[in-house]
Amino acid sequence: MAEPVIVCKGLSKIYDTLEGGTVRALDRIALEIREGELLAVVGPSGCGKSTLLKIFAGLLPKSEGEVSLRGTPVAGPRRDIGVVFQDAVMLPWRTVLDNAMLPADVQDLDRAAYLPRALALLDLVGLKGFEGKYPFELSGGMQQRVAITRALVHDPAVLLMDEPFGALDAMTREQMNLELQRIWLESRKTVLFITHSIPEAVFLGDRVVVMTPRPGRIAEVIEVGHPRPRSLEIMATPEFGRRTAHIRQLLNAGGAID
Amino acid sequence: MKAAEVLRFITRDPGRAIRLRPEIVLIPLVFVLMVGGWEAVVRGLGVSQLILPAPSSIVFALFQGFSNGLLWHGFLVTLQEIILGYVLAAVSAFLLGALISQVRIVEATFYPYIVAFQTLPKIAIAPILLIWVGFGMASKVVIAALVAFFPILVNTIVGLKSTSPDKIDLMRSLAASRWKIFRLVQLPEALPYIFAGLNVGIVLAVLGAIVGEFVGAKAGLGYLILQMNFDMDISGMFAVLVILGLMGIAFHLLVAGIRRRVIFWQKDNANLP
Numbered sequence: 382m383a384e385p386v387i388v389c390k391g392l393s394k395i396y397d398t399l400e401g402g403t404v405r406a407l408d409r410i411a412l413e414i415r416e417g418e419l420l421a422v423v424g425p426s427g428c429g430k431s432t433l434l435k436i437f438a439g440l441l442p443k444s445e446g447e448v449s450l451r452g453t454p455v456a457g458p459r460r461d462i463g464v465v466f467q468d469a470v471m472l473p474w475r476t477v478l479d480n481a482m483l484p485a486d487v488q489d490l491d492r493a494a495y496l497p498r499a500l501a502l503l504d505l506v507g508l509k510g511f512e513g514k515y516p517f518e519l520s521g522g523m524q525q526r527v528a529i530t531r532a533l534v535h536d537p538a539v540l541l542m543d544e545p546f547g548a549l550d551a552m553t554r555e556q557m558n559l560e561l562q563r564i565w566l567e568s569r570k571t572v573l574f575i576t577h578s579i580p581e582a583v584f585l586g587d588r589v590v591v592m593t594p595r596p597g598r599i600a601e602v603i604e605v606g607h608p609r610p611r612s613l614e615i616m617a618t619p620e621f622g623r624r625t626a627h628i629r630q631l632l633n634a635g636g637a638i639d
Numbered sequence: 640m641k642a643a644e645v646l647r648f649i650t651r652d653p654g655r656a657i658r659l660r661p662e663i664v665l666i667p668l669v670f671v672l673m674v675g676g677w678e679a680v681v682r683g684l685g686v687s688q689l690i691l692p693a694p695s696s697i698v699f700a701l702f703q704g705f706s707n708g709l710l711w712h713g714f715l716v717t718l719q720e721i722i723l724g725y726v727l728a729a730v731s732a733f734l735l736g737a738l739i740s741q742v743r744i745v746e747a748t749f750y751p752y753i754v755a756f757q758t759l760p761k762i763a764i765a766p767i768l769l770i771w772v773g774f775g776m777a778s779k780v781v782i783a784a785l786v787a788f789f790p791i792l793v794n795t796i797v798g799l800k801s802t803s804p805d806k807i808d809l810m811r812s813l814a815a816s817r818w819k820i821f822r823l824v825q826l827p828e829a830l831p832y833i834f835a836g837l838n839v840g841i842v843l844a845v846l847g848a849i850v851g852e853f854v855g856a857k858a859g860l861g862y863l864i865l866q867m868n869f870d871m872d873i874s875g876m877f878a879v880l881v882i883l884g885l886m887g888i889a890f891h892l893l894v895a896g897i898r899r900r901v902i903f904w905q906k907d908n909a910n911l912p
């Protein structure tokens with residue numbers, strides 16, 4: 382097996398409360414993200430899954446433990462990471478293409494060298510012909526496709542996705558799950574996908590990490606054996622139902638769902 | 640709507656244009672009625688020219704003032720004072736605002752002073768400035784700049800600090816430098832606020848220049864108003880007021896036009912004056 386992309390050991394995040402106490406948001410997390418896999422993390426709100434992603438992205442400092450990406454410790458923001466947030470976070474004064482090219486402008490990369498890559502990625506996410514449009518001319522789902530392009534354009538080691546489809550309506554969301562699978566199958570990027578939807582995690586993930594809150598812990602890591610490409614119909618199979626039921630049980634046992 | 644669009648809208652089908660937008664007839668109609676009524680009242684009741692001149696006398700005074708060069712010269716002097724003062728205010732307020740928004744310790748130290756200074760009526764400093772900078776154009780430029788400075792400064796600071804945390808997170812996730820975050824996100828996000836400040840600033844710059852001339856000057860429209868007041872030339876004073884009014888409208892349209900071009904992505908642009 383190839384070297385893991387992200388390795389974290391004994392990772393904890395402790396916040397100080399206003400009353401002078403402390404809250405453990407993450408409790409001794411041990412996790413490896415393998416090269417080229419799509420790893421889904423599922424858990425209810427407050428289980429620290431977004432905190433985990435922000436620590437991986439270098440946006441938040443950790444309290445204890447170790448995190449490394451491709452063998453070097455994560456100590457702050459770095460160039461070899463792409464993040465997709467829940468909101469598309471478009472810059473409204475930039476065209477679709479210029480939004481996608483943002484990493485090149487931020488990191489002073491050679492625009493001419495990255496332009497063909499941005500155009501190819503926009504084509505891959507199904508936005509060919511929209512390069513010159515502005516974000517306010519696009520739907521929410523299309524904006525999120527631009528955000529995915531932007532997160533991939535500088536060819537990061539890992540793509541971190543923080544509930545990227547949480548703000549979309551249910552039908553667009555299913556469509557985006559299919560799209561993401563297709564994009565992932567073509568690009569073979571290592572992806573960490575955070576969600577609070579159990580079916581979404583099982584549908585997308587090679588493995589699903591189940592997290593329970595207070596303090597945020599990993600309850601179980603489940604291997605999902607469904608062959609690719611998966612169609613939406615697999616959600617109706619008994620095997621899929623068993624997996625989601627099992628995860629729901631884990632979350633219930635942890636007192637995660639009130 | 641842009642002027643050219645309005646014109647096309649009216650000329651294509653005048654009847655329909657008036658039905659959909661009656662104000663395109665009503666606005667000029669109100670003007671004609673007001674000016675006509677004014678003329679009729681002044682002439683009909685025989686109101687003294689020393690109290691309220693008829694519109695025709697004001698037009699005559701305008702014509703005369705421009706043909707003998709008096710109004711034209713005053714206009715040029717005041718225009719220069721306003722533009723120089725305004726540009727000085729805009730540039731210095733933007734630079735200081737950028738510094739304050741980026742460096743926390745500068746903000747923490749100086750913001751209380753800025754708030755305190757803002758409450759001071761700047762016009763009251765005008766006589767002192769006259770002593771320091773002299774009777775020439777420079778003192779009026781400084782007063783105009785001083786009055787226009789604070790709204791631009793405060794709006795710049797608020798605008799630069801109003802960037803959504805999402806966008807900052809996005810930039811940080813790409814390992815952006817502070818300069819890149821400022822240049823690529825904070826500055827464009829602040830533009831609507833900065834333009835709101837610029838819009839208030841231009842009105843205040845006109846005010847500052849005129850009041851500065853009232854306090855002491857050798858030329859300019861404010862100086863002319865005082866001279867004409869002394870000579871009981873009421874029609875002339877009204878002529879100057881007309882010029883000041885037209886100047887104010889022109890400045891406002893200029894700033895609004897630049898704003899529309901710069902902040903093209905804001906949909907609510909249409910609702911702005």
